[in-house]
Amino acid sequence: MRRLLDRGLASKKLHIQWIRSWPDQPTYVESFANAISRELRNFADPSKVHILFSAHSIPERYVREGDPYLEQTKKTVELVMDRIERRNPYQLSFQSKIGPVKWLEPFTSDVITALGKQGIRDVLVVPISFVSEHIETLYELDILFQKIAQEARIQNFRRVPALNSDPTFIQALAEIVESAL
DSSP, rough: OOOHHHHHHHSSSSOOOOOOTTOOOOOHHHHHHHHHHHHHHTTSSSSEEEEEEEEEEEEEHHHHTTTOOOHHHHHHHHHHHHHHOOOEEEEEEOOOOOOSBBBSSHHHHHHHHHHHHTOOOOEEEEOOTTTTHHHHIIIIIIIHHHHHHHTOOOOOEOOOOTTOOHHHHHHHHHHHHHHHH
């Protein structure tokens, strides 16, 4: 895509600066940590809440071919957990698989079912690779996975809102852009 854009814009007098990724940008990490901390206050005992980070899955082949997505997502999760300074159990899972190829696992739906079987009753889902609300947060997480949680006897299943226009997230984006200039 980058090559196509570069070719298409070659005749234009535009300077384009590419920003590859920002999995460890401190203010970005802080925006997720703040959102999690806010949502944990809605549980009777925040220390017993299982935090489930749900990221968009990708075909495993992409990772084998060098895509840094999995490692970057894991890094963000670790940094967020370090930032909130809590000892809650947590894990990373994946959602939104389509097609017949092998995708990153474990699937969020399977993890929710397993947590219920383990007797976990409080789960907070964090849409770690989704920065805005859309079908994968509003429908998949809020409706489909909520139903799976109910069937699994999880009593308190909540989701951290996507970052959307959160002021700390907007500050992170500004810092990311400023650092690229």
